[in-house]
């Protein structure tokens with residue numbers, strides 16, 4: 271996910287609930303970019319860290335010209351069975367440059383583009399991620415029918431059109447129709463936020479090659495455990511706290527000390543996920559803190575103390591608050607308060623978090639926190655207008 275799923279985020283998702291595969295955000299390629307080497311941060315799991323990390327990674331490129339894709343993909347094909355084309359991004363910037371969902375404007379042109387990728391790179395070397403139409407879902411049947419001529423490694427359909435962006439409901443009936451029309455199951459994307467929502471959508475599209483979870487994995491980063499076990503995930507407050515600090519420290523390492531982060535990857539630190547295991551998260555946090563600050567600082571282990579201020583880069587706090595903005599919606603209601611989003615330091619963030627937990631306990635809340643999708647907040651994450659005038663953010 272563009273702007274979201276960088277290396278530290280992918281590591282953290284793996285630590286939280288170990289999805290069966292992860293994907294890079296798209297890398298937009300042009301006639302001059304990238305040069306002879308890929309940006310170091312794009313997919314290190316496939317290159318420098320290849321022998322050390324336990325999850326498969328799908329590399330995704332975005333291009334307005336098939337020649338740029340064909341020029342860049344070969345280096346990726348030495349480390350990945352296929353490279354994915356982004357034909358879904360709805361942002362005006364990408365569309366304005368003729369890339370992303372813009373490739374879907376004209377069905378025949380789209381088919382020609384995919385054909386050029388296959389011709390340049392070989393059968394089963396290219397995967398496609400697309401929407402159901404550039405203007406309307408009426409375009410979908412034609413868009414899909416032309417793809418039958420190509421041996422794609424994988425087709426993923428986000429069941430929305432470009433104008434829908436992330437609002438409204440994803441059309442799983444169209445995803446089902448794509449599988450029927452192609453005679454092979456496609457990967458489905460859109461609106462999976464927990465076991466119940468997945469079950470419901472699979473009644474519409476029972477034959478899928480896989481399910482891609484986007485925003486649902488931000489709102490509930492332990493969603494993959496829920497989808498594996500079928501049961502809602504519960505975790506202690508302390509586990510949540512360790513996990514959030516670890517999230518910040520991973521981003522700090524990536525931002526400020528990337529070599530140290532790579533060393534930790536090579537040491538095998540991320541080979542197993544922590545899940546909801548409090549002790550595993552505690553140990554992870556201690557190791558990450560040592561890598562960032564040189565000590566396992568007691569300020570983190572024993573509560574927030576004003577005299578133990580550990581500065582983090584602004585971008586790190588921005589990442590933590592972005593995650594929290596999603597995650598708070600799956601926690602008990604008291605955690606939705608906007609106070610944490612105003613924190614300018616990790617210490618302030620943690621002390622707000624502890625205050626909210628104390629409030630939750632005072633209101634008779636359970637010691638363990640259950641992560642559950644709250645549809646009340648869907649509008650906020652779909653870009654729709656605020657539904658209720660009484661909600662203050």
Ligand SMILES: Cc1cc2nc3c(=O)[nH]c(=O)nc-3n(C[C@H](O)[C@H](O)[C@H](O)COP(=O)(O)O)c2cc1C
Pocket residue numbers: 271272273274294295296330356358399428436459460461462482483484485486
């Ligand atoms: C912030 C954000 C960034 C995204 N970036 C990408 C991307 O780089 N490549 C891609 O194929 N899809 C991207 N998507 C789309 C998601 O992969 C997914 O198809 C879409 O959000 C629908 O699934 P969801 O309802 O589970 O979120 C992005 C979505 C969001 C919200």
